Amino acid sequence: MSKLFSRDSWAEIIEALSSNWFRTVMTAFGVLWGIFILVILLAAGNGLENGIKQGFNGMATNSMFMWSQTASQPYKGLPKGRRYNFKTDDVPAIKQNVDGLLYVSPRNQLGGFRGSNNVVRGLQTGAFNVYGDYPEIIQQQPMDITSGRFINYSDINEKRKVAIIGSGVQSILYAPSEEVIGSYIKINGVNFLVIGTYKKKGNNGDPEEMQKEIYVPFTSFSQAFNMGDIVGWMAITAEDGFSITELKSQIFDVIKTRHTINPNDDRAVGNFDLYQEYSKISGLFTALNFVAYFVGILVLLSGIIGISNIMLIVVKERTKEIGIRRALGATPWSIRAQILLESIFLTIVSGMAGIVLATAVLWLVNYQLSNMDTSEMMFINPSVNIGVVFIALTILIVSGLLAGLIPAQNAIKVKPVEALRTE
Amino acid sequence: MIEIKNLHKSYHMGKNSLHVLKGINFTVAEGEMVSIMGSSGSGKSTLLNILGILDEADEGSYTLDGTLIKNLNEKVAARYRNKFLGFIFQSFNLINYKSALDNVSMPLYYQGVKRNIRTEKAMHYLEKVGLADWASHLPSELSGGQKQRVAIARALASDPKVLLADEPTGALDTKTSYEVMELIQGINDEGKTILIVTHEDDIAHMTKRIVNLKDGLIIDDSIVNQVRAKTESYV
Numbered sequence: 145m146s147k148l149f150s151r152d153s154w155a156e157i158i159e160a161l162s163s164n165w166f167r168t169v170m171t172a173f174g175v176l177w178g179i180f181i182l183v184i185l186l187a188a189g190n191g192l193e194n195g196i197k198q199g200f201n202g203m204a205t206n207s208m209f210m211w212s213q214t215a216s217q218p219y220k221g222l223p224k225g226r227r228y229n230f231k232t233d234d235v236p237a238i239k240q241n242v243d244g245l246l247y248v249s250p251r252n253q254l255g256g257f258r259g260s261n262n263v264v265r266g267l268q269t270g271a272f273n274v275y276g277d278y279p280e281i282i283q284q285q286p287m288d289i290t291s292g293r294f295i296n297y298s299d300i301n302e303k304r305k306v307a308i309i310g311s312g313v314q315s316i317l318y319a320p321s322e323e324v325i326g327s328y329i330k331i332n333g334v335n336f337l338v339i340g341t342y343k344k345k346g347n348n349g350d351p352e353e354m355q356k357e358i359y360v361p362f363t364s365f366s367q368a369f370n371m372g373d374i375v376g377w378m379a380i381t382a383e384d385g386f387s388i389t390e391l392k393s394q395i396f397d398v399i400k401t402r403h404t405i406n407p408n409d410d411r412a413v414g415n416f417d418l419y420q421e422y423s424k425i426s427g428l429f430t431a432l433n434f435v436a437y438f439v440g441i442l443v444l445l446s447g448i449i450g451i452s453n454i455m456l457i458v459v460k461e462r463t464k465e466i467g468i469r470r471a472l473g474a475t476p477w478s479i480r481a482q483i484l485l486e487s488i489f490l491t492i493v494s495g496m497a498g499i500v501l502a503t504a505v506l507w508l509v510n511y512q513l514s515n516m517d518t519s520e521m522m523f524i525n526p527s528v529n530i531g532v533v534f535i536a537l538t539i540l541i542v543s544g545l546l547a548g549l550i551p552a553q554n555a556i557k558v559k560p561v562e563a564l565r566t567e
Numbered sequence: 568m569i570e571i572k573n574l575h576k577s578y579h580m581g582k583n584s585l586h587v588l589k590g591i592n593f594t595v596a597e598g599e600m601v602s603i604m605g606s607s608g609s610g611k612s613t614l615l616n617i618l619g620i621l622d623e624a625d626e627g628s629y630t631l632d633g634t635l636i637k638n639l640n641e642k643v644a645a646r647y648r649n650k651f652l653g654f655i656f657q658s659f660n661l662i663n664y665k666s667a668l669d670n671v672s673m674p675l676y677y678q679g680v681k682r683n684i685r686t687e688k689a690m691h692y693l694e695k696v697g698l699a700d701w702a703s704h705l706p707s708e709l710s711g712g713q714k715q716r717v718a719i720a721r722a723l724a725s726d727p728k729v730l731l732a733d734e735p736t737g738a739l740d741t742k743t744s745y746e747v748m749e750l751i752q753g754i755n756d757e758g759k760t761i762l763i764v765t766h767e768d769d770i771a772h773m774t775k776r777i778v779n780l781k782d783g784l785i786i787d788d789s790i791v792n793q794v795r796a797k798t799e800s801y802v
Contacts, residue, residue, distance in 0.1 A: 151682070152676060152682060159664060159665065160664070163664040464660065465662050467660075468660045468661075468662060469662075469673070469677075470645060470648075471619070471621060471648060471654050471660075472648070472649065472654070472673050472674045472677055472721070472725075473645050473646065473648050473649020473650075473674055473677040473678065473725070474645060474677050475641065475642045475645040475646070475677075476641045476642065476645070477642070478677065556641075559621075559622075560621045561616050561621045561622050564621070564656065564660065
């Protein structure tokens with residue numbers, strides 16, 4: 145193995161490879177292209193994944209939303225088709241009976257799809273979604289507080305009539321230069337003090353509608369709009385290490401018991417499982433990654449077959465040279481080692497060039513993207529991690545070895561006599 | 568130096584077998600200069616290949632410098648070729664992408680000699696064949712005679728016991744042939760054992776002994792008066 149580090153064997157390799165530059169470069173291009181495609185595909189998949197997951201932008205993905213529907217089966221003398229509502233007491237009951245829940249946030253809502261004008265400020269009016277919420281909701285559905293603050297527990301406990309408004313609300317109700325914090329807006333005839341503004345990110349849902357929301361404390365909402373102890377729906381997040389998909393049937397059981405609903409009634413509680421959706425998308429990207437590897441490695445393989453092919457030709461062409469070398473005292477192993485090293489060297493150098501080229505392209509793309517507002521794009525930060533590069537390098541070394549194996553074996557099969565026979 | 572007893576060699580091509588060497592007995596002492604002559608098909612190249620450990624005999628024994636050459640694996644054969652033998656070919660067989668100096672230093676490379684010593688030695692032999700000024704030239708930039716002289720320097724580089732030359736002047740004109748022969752005679756004068764395969768009479772007479780081969784047998788083996796190449800050449 146000392147050959148590997150001797151300056152002479154490297155000089156030999158460079159000499160042999162540079163004796164036909166054009167062919168060497170053309171051969172190397174196959175592998176360069178293969179590794180280039182592999183890296184670019186992986187990076188593109190990654191970029192798309194980053195872009196899509198940005199849509200979930202910090203949203204607690206281990207969450208579900210749950211609302212009450214109508215009982216679809218009669219139970220304990222109660223008829224089917226019965227309406228019921230979640231109550232505020234359900235919240236502590238769920239927390240108590242189900243382990244592994246991080247947040248259980250009850251919510252109420254005014255307005256909604258095509259709602260009528262419900263908010264007034266001076267001469268301005270607008271139709272907005274008004275939510276009654278607990279402070280935790282900002283962990284579950286993140287938003288940027290651009291000024292002031294969000295709801296806190298003092299607001300909840302003292303039932304303060306305060307509101308946080310979206311940038312969409314602000315642009316309708318306020319003149320651009322007007323001070324927002326400390327002003328009052330009238331929601332369904334009740335005055336609320338604006339204490340903060342927010343802006344939401346993400347690209348799922350309607351980006352314009354998302355900015356047209358107003359958040360008020362849950363307790364003040366109930367009191368101001370006569371909700372009593374009714375809870376419209378709940379946003380529930382499980383702790384890390386628990387899956388909301390697995391916990392949700394337990395939660396439903398608590399609800400069903402408390403509201404006298406048939407345990408087999410699957411339609412009484414409506415839900416949207418964010419985690420399940422998220423897993424689907426994650427699965428999609430696993431598949432995409434697999435496709436990238438599959439295609440990339442196949443393209444790489446064709447490059448490697450190219451190298452193997454060329455090495456066969458090289459051996460054929462150099463039959464005489466190999467004969468001479470053996471007459472001069474070259475051992476079969478030294479011939480084999482030279483062919484193998486040539487092939488590995490060619491593979492690695494062209495592979496590295498491919499990686500460098502791909503990196504340059506990625507850098508360029510990233511540079512372009514960095515000049516744009518990527519918050520609503522489906523494609524951000526295409527990249528591969530260093531581990532992938534190492535995997536690619538390992539593939540290269542192994543494949544270089546494989547590419548050289550058959551030609552090297554051919555080379556030592558050459559009998560010196562036959563090689564030297566002059567025609 | 569070389570001792571051959573009852574050497575047989577056949578080639579098999581499909582169902583046909585061709586008996587090329589039919590029992591050769593032959594010894595060469597140290598310092599001799601022998602030419603092997605014969606028409607084509609007489610088996611002279613086969614004999615040279617066996618002597619050069621490039622091929623193996625079917626029967627009989629071959630002893631080179633006291634070492635029995637038999638059933639060698641390729642690795643040992645390579646070492647013996649490197650240690651005992653220097654080859655000179657009709658078509659020179661230089662490696663065409665290597666300079667004259669690198670060509671000459673190749674046998675030393677396979678001996679594992681260090682780079683600077685190798686270059687020094689190779690340069691010494693290039694000087695000996697009068698091509699020191701051409702050390703960095705590629706074979707394609709040299710004339711036929713110069714190429715053959717580089718090949719001779721290469722054959723000498725590993726300081727072998729025996730020089731084997733296969734038609735060393737076959738591709739050269741008369742004048743250049745004589746120059747090369749003069750060089751080879753000079754090397755022999757220094758005590759190197761040399762075997763030359765040729766079919767040219769004048770070249771054969773520049774050696775000290777002529778072995779005539781016909782149909783795989785030695786038909787004549789005689790000492791001749793050596794003709795010095797210089798006398799015939801240009802003055």
